[in-house]
Amino acid sequence: MSLTILGCHSATPRTSAHPTSQYLEINNKRFLIDCGEGTQVQLRKYKIKFSNINHIFISHLHGDHFFGLIGLISTFGLLNRKNDLHIYAPTGLKEIIQLQLKTSNSWPQFDIIYHELKNDQSELIFDDNKVEVYTVPLTHRVYTNGFLFKEKIGERKLNINAIKENPEIEICDYQNLKNGKDFVTKNGTIIENKELTFDPNKPLSYAFCSDTVYKPEIATIIKNVDLLYHESTFLKDRQEIAATTKHSTAEEAGKIAKKANSKQLILGHFSSRYTNLDLFKQEAETVFDNVVLAKEGKIITVDNKTFATELTINQ
């Protein structure tokens, strides 16, 4: 699983501070999360293929989370994209996108499939054989969701040494073993599956939570998540403005990570009021140990065997 930060700042884009957007690869599926102005340029900068983007999740309809979407869609059109594009977003986005395509008479030749979100309860919104995605209802100034991405449990892994000791097992039996079935020999002896296979890799999960007030109820939904991105627009020195604007502080983000028993916390959506971002890490670390700061171009990779996390800066 790897997460590339394309933008991690709040409000207005600046030369080296882009608004929210992330690119997630999980179990060989790829997702774009939020799409602030300039996201298409960030995708190019970090060499992410446009053809990898078939599913876009938009948390809420504030500009710093979706103003880049119409430009990305237009570019897909100019590049002669053919694949369907799925967009998971609050009700209202479809009208905004369709109005602009209509006004500019620039209908793309691919289909846009809008999955309009309006539920206040967590719901399953994407489900295939590898990944499922749930909404994480958040509380902000407009209707907002976070998203929980979960790998599905994979096939069991063949224990080739054990299999070799049973010459009756043929290659055509392997899929049954991977699916968890026991093996029955010609003379009727049952060899239990667990003697021939190893457990599959433990499925990984990622939760994206931006923008929101401190909302401890979400910990239940994202319980035991491997990687948690939680907004921390402010430090607790601005607790009051955080409450007024329905944002979180770094300490609150740390509390959510702790309550959810997350393995790692990524902080982002920093207000431009702050120049020393290390203070965010320090504040969150007062309540939760494993904290990293989002940074444009940072790639956070989680290995699903060792759960070790690796950071790369892609500049």
Place this chain on the structure above:
Amino acid sequence: MSLTILGCHSATPRTSAHPTSQYLEINNKRFLIDCGEGTQVQLRKYKIKFSNINHIFISHLHGDHFFGLIGLISTFGLLNRKNDLHIYAPTGLKEIIQLQLKTSNSWPQFDIIYHELKNDQSELIFDDNKVEVYTVPLTHRVYTNGFLFKEKIGERKLNINAIKENPEIEICDYQNLKNGKDFVTKNGTIIENKELTFDPNKPLSYAFCSDTVYKPEIATIIKNVDLLYHESTFLKDRQEIAATTKHSTAEEAGKIAKKANSKQLILGHFSSRYTNLDLFKQEAETVFDNVVLAKEGKIITVDNKTFATELTINQ
């Protein structure tokens, strides 16, 4: 008069190729022309004060000319702008902007005054004591205007040496002299204005023409313009695609400059198909002498005494 190029490429924004936007200072008035995605970041990069932008002209509703506008308006809102914002754009833009402000519940505290353009004839759309702006009807795939910015003729300039020779002339008479009035002495002698003043600076003009097919009729509207920006999306090797997509070639841009008797031609809106942009200059120079290539950060200054043009690169 000075023109700053914020973006001069067609279609999709890339890391170092922004879509159309220009900032014009003329006779101490300031105008933003077109506003492709990322324009607000370009304004910051080239240190143009947001408070200088009170009048925005949008040529047409293709994304590479207006997708940055909603983000700029939102940023104005976040920065607590109070001044009215005037937007001159084709019918349709108002609905797009208002829908997004409504959906995100982000009404700005300043007023946006939409001047909706739909006329197919050139019309005066801005007029104050310093500058007037006319539309230049263009022909593209959607309704499109160029814009002609003209300084108004200024006051006559005092000839201080001549004035000193006439001790009866007091400071309180200066404004009448600047306004062109003759001076009458106590004994009734008339001193003609032209003996006491110099001609005002010749008013300058700038024409912005993008996007359009080759349309020689516009030469009449922009006749004798000092500075002409004309799109040249293609070279003549792609004359056919230029015609199909309703764009111009560099040679055609040169022909317009010649026919309009422009003093200088700036080329822009280059297709990403071309890597060697010098070819555009060479092609236009086969029909018109004074050609420069638009480039992000380039400032083209025209002196209204000498008409000399100066180029600066602001990187």
